[in-house]
Amino acid sequence: MIYHITGNKHKAESANKRLKPFNIQLKQKTLHLIEPQEEDITTVAESKAQQANRQIKRPVLVSDSGISIPALNGFPGPFMHYITKWLTASDLLNLMQNKTDRTIYFQNVAVYQDSQQQRAFKSERKGLILSKAEGKGIPLDQIVTFRKDYKTIAECENFGLSRFDSELKDSIWFQFGEWYNKFNKLIKN
Numbered sequence: 564m565i566y567h568i569t570g571n572k573h574k575a576e577s578a579n580k581r582l583k584p585f586n587i588q589l590k591q592k593t594l595h596l597i598e599p600q601e602e603d604i605t606t607v608a609e610s611k612a613q614q615a616n617r618q619i620k621r622p623v624l625v626s627d628s629g630i631s632i633p634a635l636n637g638f639p640g641p642f643m644h645y646i647t648k649w650l651t652a653s654d655l656l657n658l659m660q661n662k663t664d665r666t667i668y669f670q671n672v673a674v675y676q677d678s679q680q681q682r683a684f685k686s687e688r689k690g691l692i693l694s695k696a697e698g699k700g701i702p703l704d705q706i707v708t709f710r711k712d713y714k715t716i717a718e719c720e721n722f723g724l725s726r727f728d729s730e731l732k733d734s735i736w737f738q739f740g741e742w743y744n745k746f747n748k749l750i751k752n
Contacts, residue, residue: 565622565675565743566592568615578626578736585740594618604629604641605672605683612676622677626735629670630703632692634662643703652696652705665692667707673735675743684738688727 567575567589575591582589596611608627615623629641635658639646646655659665669688674681688709696705698717705717709727719726 564590565624566590566615566619568592568594568596568611568623568625574626578624581734581736582740585744587740587743589624592619592623602637602640604670605674605685607641608672608674609676609681609683612674612681616676616678620678622675624673624675624739626671626673628672630707631668631670632659633666633668634659634664647701647703650702652702655692655702655706656694656696659692666690667692669707669709671735673739675739682742684735684742686733686735686738 565587567578569575569591570593572591575589579589592615594615596614599607599610601607601610604627608625611627612623612625615625627641628643630639630643631637632639638658667690669690671686671688673684675684676682690707690709691713693706693708693713693715696702696717697715698705698719698721700717700720703716704720705715708715710719714722714724716726718724
């Protein structure tokens with residue numbers, strides 16, 4: 564059994580949905596972990612995976628994400644959660660005023676940890692910051708799109724659409740599923 568360490572029910576459901584083709588079922592568990600104040604999301608997730616494995620002494624998976632806006636020198640990075648508490652969609656759009664590069668990168672990482680090893684899986688998607696907010700949800704979701712039809716993440720969530728045009732074979736869940744199944748076969752032989 565692998566424990567997915569998250570307090571977010573939707574995050575846990577999404578991971579299990581994406582891992583279903585690999586016959587992997589994660590069990591959600593909420594733990595109190597100290598989140599290091601680091602600029603690198605992989606470092607943050609690795610630290611949390613180590614803490615979680617030490618606490619429950621079972622294989623764990625920790626996933627984390629960050630946003631990087633090149634026009635704002637990589638802001639907000641792994642601090643995405645905090646800025647959604649402090650800044651509105653209008654505030655974020657004001658930060659982008661007079662910026663010609665409206666590119667945004669969504670970085671995702673999952674870290675597997677057991678008593679023997681730690682393994683990180685990473686992916687990155689390129690998107691666009693739009694010029695006006697659409698949909699209801701957290702501020703960044705109202706202004707960011709990863710789709711050719713320019714629907715914001717918030718609009719997609721409101722209407723049950725995928726936030727991305729297609730699932731990529733390099734997603735963290737695909738990477739993890741392939742690796743874990745190979746890893747398990749090696750152990751069993």
